[in-house]
Amino acid sequence: MPETDRFPFPLPFGWFAAGRLDEMPDAPVTTVRYHDKDLVVWRDGGDGRDGGDAPSYNVFDAYCPHLGAHLGVGSRVDDGCLVCAFHEWTFRPDGTNAAIPYADRPNRKARVRSYPTAVRNGLLLFWHHPDPDVAPAWEVPEVLTDDHVEVGRHTWTVRSAWQEVAENSVDMAHFRSVHGLERVGEIGAVTLDGAVRNVTSTQLFNTARGTFEGALESTSYGPGVGVTHFDLMGRVTLVSSTTPVDRDHIEVRFTLYHAGDEIAAKIGAAFAAEVSRQFDEDIPIWESKRYEPSPALAPSERAVTEFRRWAAQFYPDVAVAT
Ligand code: FES
Ligand SMILES: [Fe+2]
Missing domain, CATH: 3.90.380.10 (Naphthalene 1,2-dioxygenase Alpha Subunit; Chain A, domain 1)
Structure with missing residues (x-):
């Protein structure tokens, strides 16, 4: 029988791991695929492994709202924003457009979907709900201590x-x-x-x-x-x-x-x-x-x-x- 006929469940919502922190690639922008979507994980700051500043992590939908470039391909992180490789529009961690290099103001409508993130228990978590307006409804605690x-x-x-x-x-x-x-x-x-x-x-x-x-x-x-x-x-x-x-x-x-x-x-x-x-x-x-x-x-x-x-x-x- 077709795969999806084996169970009737749609995709659930909640906090999900995008990966283990210590398995994140060195590159600041990486592509993952979860919830049937292409996503990018991008990191601002160091990788946190060398005692440097703790990085902050963002999870975005992968496609640029300008002309649809894949943000996991060639884009870079600059000044706390993700810079799309195609025309270098820059996006803040909340997904809003910070600047367009050839316009005098950003495009307010251009917004990448940004998922709430949290680092817990060695995992990078992101909140996924099909409705972007539904905020995280519960928390995941940190249970690991320095002794673990x-x-x-x-x-x-x-x-x-x-x-x-x-x-x-x-x-x-x-x-x-x-x-x-x-x-x-x-x-x-x-x-x-x-x-x-x-x-x-x-x-x-x-x-x-x-x-x-x-x-x-x-x-x-x-x-x-x-x-x-x-x-x-x-x-x-x-x-x-x-x-x-x-x-x-x-x-x-x-x-x-x-x-x-x-x-x-x-x-x-x-x-x-x-x-x-x-x-x-x-x-x-x-x-x-x-x-x-x-x-x-x-x-x-x-x-x-x-x-x-x-x-x-x-x-x-x-x-x-x-
Ligand atoms: S497609 Fe991303 S800046 Fe144009
Ligand atoms: Fe079992």
Whole structure:
């Protein structure tokens, strides 16, 4: 069946990662494609890696409102503005036209769509809503401290939708069948506060260093960003992001950290590898499954329905069957 028939979801709105800060290219202007759009990320100031001034990041639609040049091709950053390569019109971080080199005043109508940005937890985030007038409706907190040390990272592109992949976290039964864990974990408390959803659960984890019973606390800040604390014998923290590339593809980033405790430092890398292994195991299922709007659930699977009800709020003006 055509890809988009596998699930009925439009693109969700919220905060999404445009990339990890330390993976941003050296060039001040780069092109990315998310939400079915060509976008440019541009940086004013240093790259922040050499102890210099913290740079500020902007995310723009890629096409110049003058005559449509792609702002990721040949443009430069000058005096805090993005300068289009084609006729050198300059655009401020808010997307307004600052100057036209061959006119005595800027064009007030010329405005590039500029997305609100925030740097959190090592990620450059941008707020995406189809309606440019809808301002960010929630915040993503910074959870990483100076003590956090990375133990592993992974990035995947998956032919699926964020909701299908996120549903995995409340699908306790699959941890046994797909991930080979000895028993099914349990969902504890679910706390919903608008876009923010907090779930505690237990799970077993197989690692090269043995099987661990883990307590999890997972917080989703809308569809695009999540923070999960795994308390095994030490705490490992996963910062995850899911960014729609188009209706059928998402880009998922996992970065795992420990905060200095000795056991977490020892098992961190093995644990990060296990989390990535589990994700790899899910991919063939996600990429071939379809969304069941009225699923036949076992009594213990109510969390799936709750999850879907929460997820529905991120689809603008479109009713999605739960
Ligand atoms: S197309 Fe960008 S300045 Fe003309
Ligand atoms: Fe899974």
